[in-house]
Amino acid sequence: MSNPLLHLQALPDFDAIRPEHVAPAIRELIEENRALIARLTAEPGTPEWDGFVVPLTEAGERLGRAWGVVGHLHSVKDVPEWREAYNGMLPEVSRFYAEVGQNLALFDKYKALAEGPAFADLSPVRRRIVEHELRDFRLSGAELPDELKPRFQAIQEEQSQLAAKFSENLLDATNAHAEYVRDETGVAGIPADALEAARAAAERDGQAGWKFTLQMPSYLPVLQYADDRGLRERMYRAYATRASEAGKPEWDNGPLIGRILALRDEEARMLGYRNFAEISLVPKMADNPAEVLAFLRELAAKAKPFAERDLAELQAFAREELGLPELQPWDIAWASEKLRVKRYDYSDQEVKQYFPEPKVLDGLFGVVRTLYGVDILPDEAPRWDPDTRFFRIERDGETIGHFYLDLHARDTKRGGAWMDSARSRYRGPAGVSTPVAYLVCNFPGPVNGKPATFTHDDVLTLFHEAGHGLHHLLTRVDELAVSGIHGVEWDAVELPSQFMENFCWEWDVLSAMTAHVDTGEPLPRALYDKMIAAKNFQSGMQTVRQLEFAMFDLRLHSEVDATTGPVPVDVVLRLLDEVRREVAVIIPPAWHRFPHSFSHIFSGGYAAGYYSYKWAEVLSADAFEAFEEAGAGRGSLLDRETGERFWREILAVGGSRPALESFKAFRGREPRVDALLRHNGMVTT
Numbered sequence: 001m002s003n004p005l006l007h008l009q010a011l012p013d014f015d016a017i018r019p020e021h022v023a024p025a026i027r028e029l030i031e032e033n034r035a036l037i038a039r040l041t042a043e044p045g046t047p048e049w050d051g052f053v054v055p056l057t058e059a060g061e062r063l064g065r066a067w068g069v070v071g072h073l074h075s076v077k078d079v080p081e082w083r084e085a086y087n088g089m090l091p092e093v094s095r096f097y098a099e100v101g102q103n104l105a106l107f108d109k110y111k112a113l114a115e116g117p118a119f120a121d122l123s124p125v126r127r128r129i130v131e132h133e134l135r136d137f138r139l140s141g142a143e144l145p146d147e148l149k150p151r152f153q154a155i156q157e158e159q160s161q162l163a164a165k166f167s168e169n170l171l172d173a174t175n176a177h178a179e180y181v182r183d184e185t186g187v188a189g190i191p192a193d194a195l196e197a198a199r200a201a202a203e204r205d206g207q208a209g210w211k212f213t214l215q216m217p218s219y220l221p222v223l224q225y226a227d228d229r230g231l232r233e234r235m236y237r238a239y240a241t242r243a244s245e246a247g248k249p250e251w252d253n254g255p256l257i258g259r260i261l262a263l264r265d266e267e268a269r270m271l272g273y274r275n276f277a278e279i280s281l282v283p284k285m286a287d288n289p290a291e292v293l294a295f296l297r298e299l300a301a302k303a304k305p306f307a308e309r310d311l312a313e314l315q316a317f318a319r320e321e322l323g324l325p326e327l328q329p330w331d332i333a334w335a336s337e338k339l340r341v342k343r344y345d346y347s348d349q350e351v352k353q354y355f356p357e358p359k360v361l362d363g364l365f366g367v368v369r370t371l372y373g374v375d376i377l378p379d380e381a382p383r384w385d386p387d388t389r390f391f392r393i394e395r396d397g398e399t400i401g402h403f404y405l406d407l408h409a410r411d412t413k414r415g416g417a418w419m420d421s422a423r424s425r426y427r428g429p430a431g432v433s434t435p436v437a438y439l440v441c442n443f444p445g446p447v448n449g450k451p452a453t454f455t456h457d458d459v460l461t462l463f464h465e466a467g468h469g470l471h472h473l474l475t476r477v478d479e480l481a482v483s484g485i486h487g488v489e490w491d492a493v494e495l496p497s498q499f500m501e502n503f504c505w506e507w508d509v510l511s512a513m514t515a516h517v518d519t520g521e522p523l524p525r526a527l528y529d530k531m532i533a534a535k536n537f538q539s540g541m542q543t544v545r546q547l548e549f550a551m552f553d554l555r556l557h558s559e560v561d562a563t564t565g566p567v568p569v570d571v572v573l574r575l576l577d578e579v580r581r582e583v584a585v586i587i588p589p590a591w592h593r594f595p596h597s598f599s600h601i602f603s604g605g606y607a608a609g610y611y612s613y614k615w616a617e618v619l620s621a622d623a624f625e626a627f628e629e630a631g632a633g634r635g636s637l638l639d640r641e642t643g644e645r646f647w648r649e650i651l652a653v654g655g656s657r658p659a660l661e662s663f664k665a666f667r668g669r670e671p672r673v674d675a676l677l678r679h680n681g682m683v684t685t
């Protein structure tokens with residue numbers, strides 16, 4: 001029988017695909033792509049769209065889809081055979097993509113296309129695709145003079161080694177520290193489940209009592225609940241100085257930070273930029289570091305008074321009710337938890353009874369139907385597990401796309417929740433392919449014949465992933481490279497997902513998707529009010545903390561002089577102090593070494609990009625405000641006309657035009673920070 005991974009024009013035949021199909025199919029598709037690239041780059045003359053980009057796109061998509069199915073199965077059916085099949089081919093696939101990115105003959109062909117006589121006649125979308133190709137080649141050093149290329153390559157390699165070492169050091173330092181507590185009074189306040197885990201950990205070491213470590217599930221409960229202030233302080237200090245000069249010299253990330261900054265700076269200058277932040281922003285929605293800094297400063301100026309108010313309330317509470325005249329950094333989480341419980345406590349278990357899965361799904365599909373006039377109908381297709389479902393999206397009887405829904409946790413499924421593309425919309429010589437998406441979550445399943453029930457967090461997660469899904473499925477773009485979520489700027493990609501979360505905080509929408517699992521009663525208003533208040537608890541303090549990280553990251557990559565070699569660690573720490581003086585309300589002790597564990601930017605791909613979290617939140621809150629405005633006049637914010645506009649200007653266009661243009665076309669103006677502040681309860685009354 002033929003290999004089903006080579007026949008993905010229709011939907012993947014999950015009943016037939018086996019691990020042993022992977023290697024032969026993927027190798028054949030890689031070879032097909034290699035041969036095609038070799039043939040097209042050897043052809044004389046100026047390439048044209050139809051004879052050059054189209055075959056490359058289609059061959060690339062055959063490989064992309066097949067490898068996508070393998071990656072998907074590796075995530076949702078992680079049994080040894082699939083893990084082996086995936087891991088076995090991963091190096092060859094990575095090598096192939098790296099090779100394409102470095103293929104100078106291919107780069108020359110794209111350049112010739114862009115300079116050729118027919119380029120001006122291409123549609124703006126096609127020109128944009130070619131320009132992005134050229135940009136990506138340039139950013140990987142393709143245009144450097146030959147004598148500089150080896151140095152550029154060496155910089156890349158050293159950077160990836162340093163990034164790997166940074167996270168290894170952090171992991172080793174995190175794992176190396178433990179606090180043993182022997183007597184009962186020392187663990188007072190810590191919840192039973194955390195204590196049980198701590199007891200088991202001590203036992204594994206052959207010790208009596210409890211063992212606490214710097215890993216989150218152990219560290220967090222201590223800081224939040226342990227009444228022993230000394231234990232909190234010791235844990236806090238150990239956590240705050242991980243991978244610094246306070247520990248083993250071979251795990252000190254300080255020198256690595258200096259070296260990473262110098263290499264990034266050198267790379268930026270070689271490519272003709274003034275600093276690394278400028279490079280980081282090239283493929284993003286934000287134009288330049290100054291724009292991002294101004295954005296962060298505006299938000300900080302508006303949020304800081306609320307953060308100061310949060311802190312003052314916490315200090316007063318600690319003084320009056322906890323007998324702590326002065327709050328130390330290791331008291332903040334503990335005192336905050338006490339204050340939160342006192343003010344807003346409600347149990348997740350109580351809320352959960354009101355969100356049975358069928359009601360929530362109906363609610364979600366209803367929101368989508370009302371906003372966009374589309375129907376979501378059950379459909380049939382081979383699936384990888386009987387517990388999954390398959391749906392068709394239709395408008396006026398016409399199929400727009402399909403999605404798989406895999407909601408429940410299984411032993412063989414990777415944790416978390418995500419949306420992934422199974423197929424993207426594309427109009428080629430053979431016709432149109434409609435998009436197909438995977439929506440995967442890890443919610444608890446039904447028990448004893450009762451429907452599964454969701455926490456409010458689960459509901460938010462479902463709406464979030466559905467938002468990514470709609471971005472992918474409601475696209476109207478015909479070009480594969482920029483249809484759906486493809487080619488969307490990195491700092492704008494969370495707009496449609498975070499946008500959908502907002503509906504889960506609206507009383508009308510939320511109460512309509514609740515029915516108590518036993519009584520059928522809708523969510524009581526008083527419980528909803530508590531949920532809203534708890535959502536905004538200390539939002540000022542949380543906001544300025546995120547802004548502190550974002551501003552430090554951006555200024556580190558745009559202001560610090562790294563031209564003369566590795567940046568001394570005290571220069572890095574001084575900058576952080578300066579940022580804190582501007583935006584923070586809690587100033588950690590001088591021995592705190594936050595940068596040494598800031599893996600997002602030193603080993604995680606977020607360098608000069610940490611701001612994206614807040615950036616996308618601002619966009620999504622501001623977009624949602626358009627629905628609030630429409631609803632104010634009509635009684636419901638599920639406004640069809642605004643929904644049509646959101647679809648047309650944001651969801652339908654995907655990466656086919658700059659995200660800022662799309663936003664402005666929808667909102668009629670530039671984004672503003674006010675809606676986010678208001679949604680987080682930061683309003684002056």
Ligand SMILES: [Zn+2]
Nearest residue numbers: 464468494497
């Ligand atoms: Zn997301």
